[in-house]
Amino acid sequence: xxxxxxxxxxxxxxxxxxxxxxxxxxxxxxxxxxxxxxxxxxxxxxxxxxxxxxxxxxxxxxxxxxxxxxxxxxxxxxxxxxxxxxxxxxxxxxxxxxxxxxxxxxxxxxxxxxxxxxxxxxxxxxxxxxxxxxxxxxxxxxxxxxxxxxxxxxxxxxxxxxxxxxxxxxxxxxxxxxxxxxxxxxxxxxxxxxxxxxxxxxxxxxxxxxxxxxxxxxxxxxxxxxxxxxxxxxx
Amino acid sequence: xxxxxxxxxxxxxxxxxxxxxxxxxxxxxxxxxxxxxxxxxxxxxxxxxxxxxxxxxxxxxxxxxxxxxxxxxxxxxxxxxxxxxxxxxxxxxxxxxxxxxxxxxxxxxxxxxxxxxxxxxxxxxxxxxxxxxxxxxxxxxxxxxxxxxxxxxxxxxxxxxxxxxxxxxxxxxxxxxxxxxxxxxxxxxxxxxxxxxxxxxxxxxxxxxxxxxxxxxxxxxxxxxxxxxxxxxxxxxxxxxxxxxxxxxxxxxxxxxxxxxxxxxxxxxxxxxxxxxxxxxxxxxxxxxxxxxxxxxxxxxxxxxxxxxxxxxxxxxxxxxxxxxxxxxxxxxxxxxxxxxxxxxxxxxxxxxxxxxxxxxxxxxxxxxxxxxxxxxxxxxxxxxxxxxxxxxxxxxxxxxxxxxxxxxxxxxxxxxxxxxxxxxxxxxxxxxxxxxxxxxxxxxxxxxxxxxxxxxxxxxxxxxxxxxxxxxxxxxxxxxxxxxxxxxxxxxxxxxxxxxxxxxxxxxxxxxxxxxxxxxxxxxxxxxxxxxxxxxxxxxxxxxxxxxxxxxxxxxxxxxxxxxxxxxxxxxxxxxxxxxxxxxxxxxxxxxxxxxxxxxxxxxxxxxxxxxxxxxxxxxxxxxxxxxxxxxxxxxxxxxxxxxxxxxxxxxxxxxxxxxxxxxxxxxxxxxxxxxxxxxxxxxxxxxxxxxxxxxxxxxxxxxxxxxxxxxxxxxxxxxxxxxxxxxxxxxxxxxxxxxxxxxxxxxxxxxxxxx
Numbered sequence: 001x002x003x004x005x006x007x008x009x010x011x012x013x014x015x016x017x018x019x020x021x022x023x024x025x026x027x028x029x030x031x032x033x034x035x036x037x038x039x040x041x042x043x044x045x046x047x048x049x050x051x052x053x054x055x056x057x058x059x060x061x062x063x064x065x066x067x068x069x070x071x072x073x074x075x076x077x078x079x080x081x082x083x084x085x086x087x088x089x090x091x092x093x094x095x096x097x098x099x100x101x102x103x104x105x106x107x108x109x110x111x112x113x114x115x116x117x118x119x120x121x122x123x124x125x126x127x128x129x130x131x132x133x134x135x136x137x138x139x140x141x142x143x144x145x146x147x148x149x150x151x152x153x154x155x156x157x158x159x160x161x162x163x164x165x166x167x168x169x170x171x172x173x174x175x176x177x178x179x180x181x182x183x184x185x186x187x188x189x190x191x192x193x194x195x196x197x198x199x200x201x202x203x204x205x206x207x208x209x210x211x212x213x214x215x216x217x218x219x220x221x222x223x224x225x226x227x228x229x230x231x232x233x234x235x
Numbered sequence: 236x237x238x239x240x241x242x243x244x245x246x247x248x249x250x251x252x253x254x255x256x257x258x259x260x261x262x263x264x265x266x267x268x269x270x271x272x273x274x275x276x277x278x279x280x281x282x283x284x285x286x287x288x289x290x291x292x293x294x295x296x297x298x299x300x301x302x303x304x305x306x307x308x309x310x311x312x313x314x315x316x317x318x319x320x321x322x323x324x325x326x327x328x329x330x331x332x333x334x335x336x337x338x339x340x341x342x343x344x345x346x347x348x349x350x351x352x353x354x355x356x357x358x359x360x361x362x363x364x365x366x367x368x369x370x371x372x373x374x375x376x377x378x379x380x381x382x383x384x385x386x387x388x389x390x391x392x393x394x395x396x397x398x399x400x401x402x403x404x405x406x407x408x409x410x411x412x413x414x415x416x417x418x419x420x421x422x423x424x425x426x427x428x429x430x431x432x433x434x435x436x437x438x439x440x441x442x443x444x445x446x447x448x449x450x451x452x453x454x455x456x457x458x459x460x461x462x463x464x465x466x467x468x469x470x471x472x473x474x475x476x477x478x479x480x481x482x483x484x485x486x487x488x489x490x491x492x493x494x495x496x497x498x499x500x501x502x503x504x505x506x507x508x509x510x511x512x513x514x515x516x517x518x519x520x521x522x523x524x525x526x527x528x529x530x531x532x533x534x535x536x537x538x539x540x541x542x543x544x545x546x547x548x549x550x551x552x553x554x555x556x557x558x559x560x561x562x563x564x565x566x567x568x569x570x571x572x573x574x575x576x577x578x579x580x581x582x583x584x585x586x587x588x589x590x591x592x593x594x595x596x597x598x599x600x601x602x603x604x605x606x607x608x609x610x611x612x613x614x615x616x617x618x619x620x621x622x623x624x625x626x627x628x629x630x631x632x633x634x635x636x637x638x639x640x641x642x643x644x645x646x647x648x649x650x651x652x653x654x655x656x657x658x659x660x661x662x663x664x665x666x667x668x669x670x671x672x673x674x675x676x677x678x679x680x681x682x683x684x685x686x687x688x689x690x691x692x693x694x695x696x697x698x699x700x701x702x703x704x705x706x707x708x709x710x711x712x713x714x715x716x717x718x719x720x721x722x723x724x725x726x727x728x729x730x731x732x733x734x735x736x737x738x739x740x741x742x743x744x745x746x747x748x749x750x751x752x753x754x755x756x757x758x759x760x761x762x763x764x765x766x767x768x769x770x771x772x773x774x775x776x777x778x779x780x781x782x783x784x785x786x787x788x789x790x791x792x793x794x795x796x797x798x799x800x801x802x803x804x805x806x807x808x809x810x811x812x813x814x815x816x817x818x819x820x821x822x823x824x825x826x827x828x829x830x831x832x833x834x835x836x837x838x839x840x841x842x843x844x845x846x847x848x849x850x851x852x853x854x855x856x857x858x859x860x861x862x863x864x865x866x867x868x869x870x871x872x873x874x875x876x877x878x879x880x881x882x883x884x885x886x887x888x889x890x891x892x893x894x895x896x897x898x899x900x901x902x903x904x905x906x907x908x909x910x911x912x913x914x915x916x917x918x919x920x921x922x923x924x925x926x927x928x929x930x931x932x933x934x935x936x937x938x939x940x941x942x943x944x945x946x947x948x949x950x951x952x953x954x955x956x957x958x959x960x961x962x963x964x965x966x967x968x969x970x971x972x973x974x975x976x977x978x979x980x981x982x983x984x985x986x987x988x989x990x991x992x
Contacts, residue, residue, distance in 0.1 A: 023982060053418060054417075055414055055417070055418070074417070075414070075417040075418055076417045076420055076421060076422050076423075079417065079418055079419060079420035080420040084418075085418045087414065087415060087418060091415060091418070092415075093407075093408045093411040093412060093415065093416075094411060095407065095410075095411050096404060096407060096408055096411065100398075100404045100407075100408075103401055103404050104401075104404060104405065104408050104416070104419045104421065105419060106401060107401075107405075107419050107420030107421045108419070108420050109420075149419070
């Protein structure tokens with residue numbers, strides 16, 4: 001049982017309406033592993049995340065978490081079972097205060113006091129802003145808040161979609177330092193990122209997605225610039 | 236001083252009721268994004284339910300209150316959310332608002348059905364009727380104190396629930412981002428249900444308090460809520476403290492106005508106009524001002540939406556449709572009884588008003604809840620302008636109201652969506668209360684609008700008026716089509732699709748909106764000016780506008796055919812009510828029930844019906860066959876071979892069951908074709924061969940027969956033709972030509988082309 005990967009996609013096809021985006025994706029995340037999902041625009045990275053998080057039901061194929069087939073489970077059920085997804089854009093509620101955003105994290109079954117304590121210890125800046133509307137904070141602070149949910153709720157799997165979007169490089173580096181810290185605690189992580197270089201330093205394994213299918217999977221360190229350039233620029 | 240205190244207490248207690256109503260509105264809006272126009276109707280229904288339990292069945296007050304507010308109201312809210320509102324995610328604001336209008340109409344119909352207005356009933360007593368307490372030398376009834384207390388308690392509870400509990404925070408989170416709430420592990424569906432349950436209970440509480448203060452009457456209870464809109468808007472639809480403040484101010488304003496308007500120095504008239512309607516219009520005036528004080532909303536960036544039917548109407552189809560419409564009306568008008576002629580005429584009038592919404596709501600995406608107000612202004616202009624109904628008078632009336640429409644739209648231009656809709660509602664109520672009750676407008680409660688004088692023809696009979704109405708509708712319809720096909724039409728569509736993109740192209744949003752409002756007001760005015768009969772101000776009331784907006788959306792607000800369909804549905808509903816007494820009560824809830832289904836079919840019914848006819852219209856030969864059949868049936872009637880009723884049944888069966896199946900019939904294999912032809916021939920023989928005028932004794936039974944025949948034979952023929960074997964397994968080379976590609980073929984093709992690696 002312990003040898004079973006924490007998450008597995010088996011030949012997953014999914015799409016929107018009559019348009020297929022994923023044409024049979026196979027993907028495995030081992031326990032405690034950090035996997036980077038790379039690929040150019042429109043490769044199907046975000047769709048993959050949507051399928052795993054339960055927001056999009058695959059048209060065929062299986063989603064297996066910790067050895068159990070959970071294809072078709074609702075996003076809420078998966079979240080309560082320990083899957084933490086930080087969606088594309090900012091994974092926060094802009095019209096709720098920072099504290100209320102943290103309160104939403106308690107649906108995972110953790111106590112509010114624990115969540116607050118962990119969050120403010122890691123991100124003291126959020127503590128100063130606890131009564132401020134989350135939407136009025138800077139982009140970096142908003143992304144800290146969304147990461148706080150991952151930090152404080154101790155998930156089994158963490159899905160990160162485009163954490164760096166619209167942020168300054170310095171802040172991105174800071175955020176990925178936090179991701180590395182979360183991974184160091186043994187959390188399995190799937191990171192989607194357009195900027196491959198930022199994420200390959202953190203990841204153990206990398207999966208390259210093009211046109212809705214996996215083109216290459218291997219050790220993160222094995223993926224060279226030539227491979228990436230080829231995939232992104234189309235060779 | 237004593238007087239001031241008295242009126243302050245009265246004002247605060249009125250304000251307390253407004254506060255409870257408005258807070259319910261705000262709670263449902265902040266938690267579902269839907270502005271519930273039916274909020275007041277919910278309260279009304281709750282008040283009646285409470286009356287039933289408490290005074291008719293003599294339950295003790297606490298038990299009756301508990302059942303109403305904590306069992307039935309939440310249940311109602313949950314059912315509404317589950318079966319009506321949940322289907323509305325991702326639809327346009329127009330559709331969402333229309334569905335609440337439908338709910339509104341449904342509940343009023345239901346209340347009229349269960350508790351008929353004319354029935355005498357036990358009095359609705361205040362809480363602790365007759366008891367009062369002295370505060371500062373002034374007697375305050377317990378009911379007022381309880382009302383005030385309720386508002387305070389509601390304020391405290393809402394504050395705690397929304398801001399201190401996880402459920403409350405989740406309610407607000409769902410509006411921000413439904414998906415993210417789920418990703419957090421929340422249950423958005425359950426949260427929405429809770430929000431609607433709470434909203435319904437708040438509406439119920441307000442309704443019961445109000446019924447004790449005023450009377451137990453359907454309309455006033457439903458409409459007093461409109462006054463509370465102002466409070467909700469002062470709270471910007473999200474801040475509860477501001478909403479309560481607004482409600483208090485509104486109550487006080489009303490009380491103080493009442494106080495000073497009794498003074499001798501207070502003017503009763505201004506410039507010869509009576510000021511008596513001002514008090515009733517005060518809340519809507521406040522609403523209008525509060526809306527205008529809103530910060531300018533950001534221009535919406537369009538997203539690719541494929542749900543709207545944006546097909547540009549073809550001239551050929553439009554002209555053909557217009558001619559067919561007039562010919563059909565001329566053809567059948569000779570057979571109709573006087574009362575049916577008047578009902579059909581009524582349907583055309585509604586259809587013209589509905590048509591006024593096509594350029595405004597359908598094309599430009601701007602919601603108006605005041606189409607009938609402009610029709611009323613048109614009727615006044617037609618009767619007051621010189622010329623006694625000449626064509627010039629009509630044109631002048633249309634022009635004047637179009638200008639009024641543009642002027643009214645001017646302050647509202649910075650608003651969009653629900654705020655624009657509410658500002659038109661405010662305008663409609665203001666006009667009803669202040670303009671329509673003037674000596675100069677509706678002199679004795681009603682006025683006679685002269686019949687339009689057309690050169691060479693005298694229009695003196697209902698039949699002539701009906702034909703005139705159909706001709707006018709056809710002309711207006713063609714004008715709307717012309718607008719859609721013009722440069723202005725493309726601007727209107729651009730305004731709806733993406734205001735931001737339109738603005739960046741250098742298009743003036745202001746002028747486009749003004750044009751849309753002016754055209755819409757002009758068309759509505761034309762409908763009013765053509766009334767040709769006695770009209771009363773009640774006909775043009777805001778509440779009468781709501782069903783029109785609803786049925787416009789039901790019919791399909793994006794097309795002229797949809798307007799005709801919607802208008803006829805509204806007219807036809809009253810037809811059904813008069814000729815089928817047994818289903819009279821059902822027709823009361825009819826429009827509402829139809830509208831509630833919108834959640835599943837946001838494009839409207841006309842679009843759907845139109846789709847089934849589309850293959851037919853693409854083949855001129857089949858159009859000819861279809862038309863020839865209709866003419867044939869008509870000829871049988873005029874030569875007295877068959878009776879009027881048989882004609883009616885046969886033509887409906889021909890048009891709805893046979894014609895749409897013609898294309899499939901032609902394409903089918905010979906054996907199948909023969910079977911289907913035989914099947915449909917049986918239908919026509921049954922429809923035309925039996926004298927339904929004598930075979931069935933009631934119109935209701937005949938209508939049920941028609942529906943049955945159409946359903947049985949139409950769907951039957953469809954099945955027969957559908958099950959015909961397709962020939963696609965003939966050759967792989969034909970894949971994609973005679974049928975769609977399947978998934979594997981698409982992938983194979985993509986690999987060959989090199990799209991997929």
